[in-house]
Amino acid sequence: MNAAGGNRGADRFREWMKLTPARLDVGRAGTRPLTKEMLKFRLDHAEAVDAVYGEVQDAALAEFGLFTVETQYRNKEFYLQHPDSGRVLTKDGAREIVRRCEHRPQVQVVVSDGLSAKAIDDNLAxxxxxLRDSLAANGLAEGTPFFVKGGRVGVMDDIGRLLEPEALVLLIGERPGLVTASSMSAYMCYRPRPGRKDSDRMVVSNIHAGGTPPVEAGAHIGSLLRKMIEQKVSGVKLEV
Known part of the structure; x- marks a missing residue:
């Protein structure tokens, strides 16, 4: 390749690098990564670990008046080794939900730390x-929102069994990676209940400052919930 062609290739590659947060052209010193790249890798890894083992800030929950219930997660180590523990509420948590929440709401909003407390701290506000503005714009009524500590996506079904909402949306922290530890997902289901399959749910994922913008995601979720209620389905059967 001539010099001009080589320069064009290098310019194109630099343009590609601007379009992705992936690690490209990190370079090396002999057989080892550059010191600055190794330090950045260790920093990103530490942030991911902190996101998994961290706790959602009380202020983030208090701002929206969210009360807290727990799953049978016990502790973070048990939770990571036993995913099913995050899909079922404790008996006390179930009683608290029934006592404090509206029964059979049109839309039930639930927030959970999941695998990244940082995702809730960074995006919930x-x-x-x-999402609430979008619900109002789409003529939908919200039930009583709350926070689930130690939740997994399947906890939607346990909550659906208790409250029987027409639709439920779970805002939950995603598994952190080395690009971001702040990614949130919004899982939605029409009439969630035990026995629902993953194909019955739908999701808006990668919600964070460098992915799907949080405000845009909130608006889109409301529109999807309206379509779910109109069509009385969710997941792969929904026509979007």
């Missing part, structure tokens, strides 16, 4: 107000 933008996602939830946008």
């Amino acid at each position: 933008d996602v939830l107000p946008a």
Whole structure:
């Protein structure tokens, strides 16, 4: 390749690098990574670990008046080794939900730390107000929102059994990676209940500042919930 062609290739590669947070062209010193790249890798790894083992800030929950219930997760180590523990509420948690929440709401909003407490701290303040505005714009009524500590996606079914909402949306922290530890997902299901399959759910994922913008995600979720209720289905059967 001539010099001009080589320069064009290098320029194109630099343009590609601007379009992705992936590690490209990190370089090396002999057989080892550059010191700055190794330090960045260790920093990103530490942030991911902190996101998994961290706790959602009380202020983030208090801002929206969210009360807290727990799953049978016990502790983080048990939770990571036994995913099923995050899909079922404790008996006390179930009683608290029944006591404090509206029964058979049109839309039930639930927040959970999941695998990234940082995702809730960083995104909830933008996602939830946008979601509420979108619900109002789409003529949908919200039930009593709350926070589930130690939740997995399947906890939607246990909550659905208790409250029987027409639709439920779970805002939950995603498994952190080395690109971001702040990614949130919004899982939605029409009439969730035990026995629901993954194909019955739908998701808006990668919600964070470098992915799907939180405010945009909140608006989109409301529109999807309206379509779910209109069509009385969710997941792969929904026509979007």
